[in-house]
Each structure stands twice: as structure tokens, then as C-alpha cells.
Amino acid sequence: MDTLVTAPAPAPASAPAALRRLYFVRFAFAAVWAALLFATADTLGPLSATLLVLYPLFDVACAVVDVRSAAVDGGPVRHLYLNIVLSTLTAVGLAVAATSGIPAVLRVWGAWAVTAGLVQLVVGVARRRMGGQWAMIASGGISTLAGVSFAAQAGGADASLKTLAGYAFLGGVFFLVSALRLGRATRRA
Numbered sequence: 001m002d003t004l005v006t007a008p009a010p011a012p013a014s015a016p017a018a019l020r021r022l023y024f025v026r027f028a029f030a031a032v033w034a035a036l037l038f039a040t041a042d043t044l045g046p047l048s049a050t051l052l053v054l055y056p057l058f059d060v061a062c063a064v065v066d067v068r069s070a071a072v073d074g075g076p077v078r079h080l081y082l083n084i085v086l087s088t089l090t091a092v093g094l095a096v097a098a099t100s101g102i103p104a105v106l107r108v109w110g111a112w113a114v115t116a117g118l119v120q121l122v123v124g125v126a127r128r129r130m131g132g133q134w135a136m137i138a139s140g141g142i143s144t145l146a147g148v149s150f151a152a153q154a155g156g157a158d159a160s161l162k163t164l165a166g167y168a169f170l171g172g173v174f175f176l177v178s179a180l181r182l183g184r185a186t187r188r189a
Contacts, residue, residue: 016182018069019066019069019127019182020179020182020183021179022062022065022066022069023175023176023178023179023182024175024176024179025062026062026172026175027172027173027175027176027179028172029058029172030168030169030171030172030175031169031172033051033054033055033058033165033168034165034166034168034169034172035165036051037051037052037161037162037164037165037168038162038165038166040161041160041161041162041164041165044098044101044102044105044161048098048161049094049095049098052094052098052105052109052161052164053091053094053095053098055168056087056088056090056091056094056112057087057088057091059083059087059116060084060087060088060091063080063081063083063084063087064084066080067080067081067084079119079122079123079126080123082119083116083119083120083123086112086115086116086119087112087116090108090109090111090112090116093108093111093112094108094109096108102154102159102160102161103154103155103159104154105161105164106150106151106153106154106159106163106164107150107151107154109147109150109164110146110147110148110149110150110151110154111147111151112147113143113144113146113147113150113167114143114144114147114148115147116143117139117140117141117142117143117144117145117146117147118140118144119140120136120137120139120140120143121136121137121140121141121144122140123136123140124136124137124139124140125137133178133181134181135174135175135177135178135181136174136175136178138174139170139171139174139175142170142174143167143171146167149163150163150164150167
């Protein structure tokens with residue numbers, strides 16, 4: 001059985017710097033994306049559908065960058081590959097769900113939030129000695145709970161894409177906090 005590394009070796013100095021830059025980019029993207037989705041969230045039109053598919057595709061791109069830098073530095077990559085697969089499947093699922101309406105989108109996004117949140121939690125725990133990962137661990141746990149709430153909201157009369165915008169923005173804030181904490185950890189090392 002594949003288990004987590006319980007005592008990872010300290011990461012080389014370049015790993016936190018690369019991860020920190022990636023986290024800043026992820027924050028900026030999430031903030032802009034959330035604002036655009038919020039502005040178009042009243043209906044599920046071509047722009048909002050494109051934004052919905054774009055978000056997990058951006059996550060794939062970020063995970064690929066993360067895998068490359070983690071592999072070079074000997075960091076954990078196994079769960080990042082899982083994240084790439086989950087996000088790719090989610091992009092396809094959202095493209096299909098967007099043709100069925102907001103409840104279908106919320107169900108797909110909810111399933112992704114649960115599974116990706118669990119992966120983020122595992123990766124954050126594996127990287128905890130690097131520093132700056134407590135926000136990622138918390139974000140993974142919150143994402144998992146939020147995913148359940150999206151699925152529940154899909155069955156109600158108040159189904160809205162605005163909740164996804166809030167979720168993405170909050171996730172971006174967690175990336176920003178981790179980036180800032182990684183900077184502090186790097187200066188202390």
C-alpha cells in the first residue's frame with residue numbers, strides 16, 4: 001500500500017522559492033477568476049461556462065509546474081499526478097455539465113472539491129517540514145467540506161455559481177497565506 005512519507009527530508013532551498021512563486025500566481029488567478037465568475041454568475045452562459053472549464057485546466061497547469069519543481073528537488077509528486085488526473089476529468093465533466101444547468105455544474109464541482117481537497121490535504125501534510133503548509137492543509141479540509149455543500153446546494157432552489165466564486169477566492173487567499181509563510185520560513189532557514 002502506498003503511504004505518506006512521515007518524516008520527509010528538508011527541502012532544498014529552491015523548492016520553497018518555486019512553490020512560493022507558484023502560490024502567488026495561483027492567488028492572482030483565483031482572485032481575477034472569482035471576480036469574473038461572480039460578475040457572470042447569474043446565468044450559465046458561454047462566458048461563465050468557459051470560466052468554469054478554465055479553472056480546473058489552470059489547476060492542471062499549476063500541478064504540472066509543481067511536479068516539475070518537486071521532482072527536481074526530490075519532493076513528493078505522486079499525489080500531484082492524481083491532482084492532474086482529477087482536474088483534467090473535472091474540466092471535461094464541467095464542459096458536459098454546463099449543458100445541463102447550474103445544479104449539474106455544482107455536483108461536478110462539488111465532487112472535484114472533495115477529491116482535490118483530500119489530495120491537497122495529503123500533499124500539504126507531506127510538505128509540512130518545508131514550512132508554510134498549514135494554510136494548504138486547512139484549505140484542503142475546507143475544500144472537502146465545501147464540496148459536500150455544493151452537492152447539497154445543487155438539489156435546492158438556491159443553486160448559484162456565486163458560491164463557486166467565493167470558494168475560489170478563499171482558496172486563493174490560502175495560497176497567498178502559504179506563499180507569505182513560505183517566505184518567512186525561507187528567511188529563517
